Amino acid sequence: MRARPSSQTAIQLSSNSRRIAHLDMDAFFASVELLRRPELRGRPVVVGGRRAPAPLRHPDGSQTYARLGDYIGRGVVTTATYEARALDVHSGMGLMKAARLAPDAVLLPADFEAYRAYSARFKAALAAITPRIESRSIDEVYLDLTGFAQGSEALAQRLKQAVFEATGLSCSVAVAPNKLLAKIGSELDKPDGLTVLTLDDMPRRIWPLQVARINGIGPKATARLAALGIHTIGELAQADPERLRAHFGAACAAWMQQAARGHDERPVMTESAPRSISRETTFERDLHPRRDRAELGAIFTALCERLAQDLRRKGVASRTIGVKLRYDDFRTLTRDATLPAPVREAGAIRRAAGECIKRAPLDRPLRLLGVRCAGLVADEAADPRQAALPLEPVSD
Amino acid sequence: MNIKLLQKELLKPLQRVSGAIEHRQTIPILGNILVETDKNSLRLIATDLEIEIIANCSFISSEEGARFTAPARKLLEICKNLPSEAVIDISIDKNRLTLKSGKSKFYLSTLPPDDFPRLESPAAALEVILDTATLAAMIEHTSFAIAVEDVRYYLNGLYFEIKSNSITAVATDGHRLALYRSTQEIPLPQQQIAPIIPRKTVLELLKIIKDSGSELKIDFAENTIVFSSENLNLTSKLIDGRFPDYERVIPKNNKNIARVDKEELRSAIQRVSVLSNEKHKGIRMTLKQGTICLESSNPEHDEAIEEIKAEYDGLNIECGFNYAYLIDVLNACDSNEIQMAFNDSSSSVLLTDPHHPQATYVIMPMRL
Numbered sequence: 123m124r125a126r127p128s129s130q131t132a133i134q135l136s137s138n139s140r141r142i143a144h145l146d147m148d149a150f151f152a153s154v155e156l157l158r159r160p161e162l163r164g165r166p167v168v169v170g171g172r173r174a175p176a177p178l179r180h181p182d183g184s185q186t187y188a189r190l191g192d193y194i195g196r197g198v199v200t201t202a203t204y205e206a207r208a209l210d211v212h213s214g215m216g217l218m219k220a221a222r223l224a225p226d227a228v229l230l231p232a233d234f235e236a237y238r239a240y241s242a243r244f245k246a247a248l249a250a251i252t253p254r255i256e257s258r259s260i261d262e263v264y265l266d267l268t269g270f271a272q273g274s275e276a277l278a279q280r281l282k283q284a285v286f287e288a289t290g291l292s293c294s295v296a297v298a299p300n301k302l303l304a305k306i307g308s309e310l311d312k313p314d315g316l317t318v319l320t321l322d323d324m325p326r327r328i329w330p331l332q333v334a335r336i337n338g339i340g341p342k343a344t345a346r347l348a349a350l351g352i353h354t355i356g357e358l359a360q361a362d363p364e365r366l367r368a369h370f371g372a373a374c375a376a377w378m379q380q381a382a383r384g385h386d387e388r389p390v391m392t393e394s395a396p397r398s399i400s401r402e403t404t405f406e407r408d409l410h411p412r413r414d415r416a417e418l419g420a421i422f423t424a425l426c427e428r429l430a431q432d433l434r435r436k437g438v439a440s441r442t443i444g445v446k447l448r449y450d451d452f453r454t455l456t457r458d459a460t461l462p463a464p465v466r467e468a469g470a471i472r473r474a475a476g477e478c479i480k481r482a483p484l485d486r487p488l489r490l491l492g493v494r495c496a497g498l499v500a501d502e503a504a505d506p507r508q509a510a511l512p513l514e515p516v517s518d
Numbered sequence: 519m520n521i522k523l524l525q526k527e528l529l530k531p532l533q534r535v536s537g538a539i540e541h542r543q544t545i546p547i548l549g550n551i552l553v554e555t556d557k558n559s560l561r562l563i564a565t566d567l568e569i570e571i572i573a574n575c576s577f578i579s580s581e582e583g584a585r586f587t588a589p590a591r592k593l594l595e596i597c598k599n600l601p602s603e604a605v606i607d608i609s610i611d612k613n614r615l616t617l618k619s620g621k622s623k624f625y626l627s628t629l630p631p632d633d634f635p636r637l638e639s640p641a642a643a644l645e646v647i648l649d650t651a652t653l654a655a656m657i658e659h660t661s662f663a664i665a666v667e668d669v670r671y672y673l674n675g676l677y678f679e680i681k682s683n684s685i686t687a688v689a690t691d692g693h694r695l696a697l698y699r700s701t702q703e704i705p706l707p708q709q710q711i712a713p714i715i716p717r718k719t720v721l722e723l724l725k726i727i728k729d730s731g732s733e734l735k736i737d738f739a740e741n742t743i744v745f746s747s748e749n750l751n752l753t754s755k756l757i758d759g760r761f762p763d764y765e766r767v768i769p770k771n772n773k774n775i776a777r778v779d780k781e782e783l784r785s786a787i788q789r790v791s792v793l794s795n796e797k798h799k800g801i802r803m804t805l806k807q808g809t810i811c812l813e814s815s816n817p818e819h820d821e822a823i824e825e826i827k828a829e830y831d832g833l834n835i836e837c838g839f840n841y842a843y844l845i846d847v848l849n850a851c852d853s854n855e856i857q858m859a860f861n862d863s864s865s866s867v868l869l870t871d872p873h874h875p876q877a878t879y880v881i882m883p884m885r886l
Contacts, residue, residue: 372546372627441667462757463671499667507798508840509882510692511866513670513762 141267144304148313150261151201166206166227171197191225247288256390266390274318302386329356358382402492408450411484425493430468439464441497443474448490519584520609523577526602531573535564537722538571550587552634570637572751585631642737656687659698662846664717665691672759675714695880719754772859774832780856784848791841793822804836837863838886847879
């Protein structure tokens with residue numbers, strides 16, 4: 123490895139000059155539920171399943187909750203409280219499996235309307251502190267705190283206080299020189315965490331962590347790195363660049379190593395257009411691509427129609443259409459296709475998605491089907507005031 | 519291998535071929551140019567798999583049979599920042615390119631030349647020699663109306679209709695249409711040829727034909743078009759689709775005809791547009807005997823009004839337009855007068871240049 127001390131220092135200086143916070147709500151959905159049902163505090167609680175039974179309210183005001191162990195169906199865990207997590211239940215797990223691990227946990231149906239309302243409340247409270255806020259998801263934001271006079275720890279405390287005053291909920295915050303480190307940092311001290319990281323902390327606090335902690339290194343890359351004997355972020359930072367290039371390509375290798383060294387120049391995006399829109403559904407029972415063709419076809423068409431509505435509402439068209447299939451054995455695969463020109467109509471989405479499905483093996487039953495529109499571009503034809511030329515395709 | 523050449527000989531061909539390269543690259547080799555030499559020539563080649571541009575380049579000395587790739591943007595930036603009289607010395611050793619000029623030295627990584635993809639050029643069904651001025655005029659008068667990433671993919675290019683005595687270029691984005699017809703004798707093609715040339719090709723072509731001498735050979739093949747001159751060669755895939763029946767949307771009976779000074783109309787539109795709604799860019803145009811009145815307003819309740827003289831004795835007509843569409847047409851017109859033919863407030867307007875009948879423009883109105 124060639125040493126380039128001078129340029130390295132320059133990068134570090136410029137990176138340390140920013141202060142970026144990542145704020146992540148603690149077990150968000152479950153915490154909102156506990157807020158509304160304080161009697162459940164301290165008990166393992168799992169949120170999930172569209173058809174999980176709603177609590178039964180008695181005349182004296184008390185409620186009876188569904189027991190996770192009694193659940194039969196194919197819903198998944200959306201969020202689990204820390205008490206449930208202690209029993210190895212985590213988001214994304216099938217509810218039936220969770221029921222075996224924590225049969226006595228309380229099961230609550232997801233109430234997205236309530237979660238969205240709390241999300242709006244905590245984000246508004248943060249936006250009052252700085253307008254430079256990027257909403258990453260319903261329970262996660264980045265904030266650019268560069269230029270504040272206060273110290274990082276005091277600022278992080280202020281953010282946590284604002285969130286608590288607005289919602290009564292706790293969150294974990296990290297302040298770091300960039301988004302990458304802030305994101306890793308907010309995980310370090312959960313729940314109710316407060317972490318301040320600088321580039322000097324890298325060797326001691328970040329390098330011993332597993333590479334998968336880097337946002338963007340997923341299970342596949344983790345496995346490929348492990349095959350090269352690279353497990354920790356520190357090992358990745360010190361790996362031979364040539365060797366990484368040979369396995370991952372120049373751009374990916376350079377990015378991974380930059381990330382492992384704590385470099386990330388991505389700005390906090392205050393206004394971000396959606397990158398992709400997707401719709402998916404888990405079937406009531408597994409459907410076979412051939413035997414249940416009609417039923418699958420109807421569900422497929424409905425997904426595409428809902429996507430077309432989503433596109434219209436956002437005034438965008440899509441260039442990349444993809445499908446997601448999950449088989450009865452839980453294997454999941456995706457196929458996508460980039461089109462010569464963006465599409466916005468349900469029929470065109472269905473045609474492109476249909477082509478993608480043909481590229482997947484269709485020899486066993488499916489439990490989930492999803493359709494995704496990416497490569498979104500502003501739809502010029504969306505202005506209803508502008509009249510259109512009566513162009514008609516030529517008929518032979 | 520080793521090549522020596524002057525910065526000023528390299529820069530322009532390098533810029534020309536770099537136009538083919540997409541800014542965001544997913545396939546690394548497409549960010550590189552291929553350099554090939556034989557006894558008397560040095561060729562630069564770049565592609566995005568839809569277009570391939572080849573430029574010949576003069577040199578001081580070169581080894582025959584050299585073949586390598588180099589990162590295009592980096593090479594271009596280095597070249598731009600060297601003085602024009604500088605001698606550039608390029609040598610290749612394994613996977614590394616060394617570029618020396620004066621006291622500067624640059625080491626660039628390369629990719630194997632055998633991985634560089636080339637576009638196939640199938641046998642031409644028709645060969646046409648066109649003077650570059652005519653082709654440039656066809657593009658300049660129409661390309662602004664080509665659709666950008668439209669769902670109707672066949673609108674994302676310039677349509678060429680070839681008949682025995684004319685070539686017509688047509689572009690439309692569904693809201694406006696531009697047409698330019700050049701009359702010249704052409705050997706009648708064996709089969710019907712109706713290519714739709716992708717927007718990017720059209721724009722790159724316009725850049726390169728300006729320094730391509732006076733004539734250009736065009737080879738039309740089934741899915742491909744090739745433009746070649748002495749020093750340049752552009753091969754492009756065509757848009758696979760049928761262009762709509764454009765004749766149907768050109769109004770034939772618009773009887774309310776106004777003639778105005780083009781410059782006066784353009785500057786008035788530009789002034790009035792300052793206060794139009796930024797999003798939909800609408801302005802109102804009112805025609806009365808002898809005058810055209812232009813008005814705009816926006817959600818902040820700002821308003822602009824300007825009246826200009828016009829030769830007009832048709833009906834009183836009031837209609838709205840996207841001012842950018844009008845400006846595009848006025849910018850493309852060569853002479854100092856423009857004719858606008860209206861039917862009523864909700865139908866399309868036909869714009870023509872009374873002194874240059876080759877060009878025809880149609881714009882649909884906007885409801886304000």
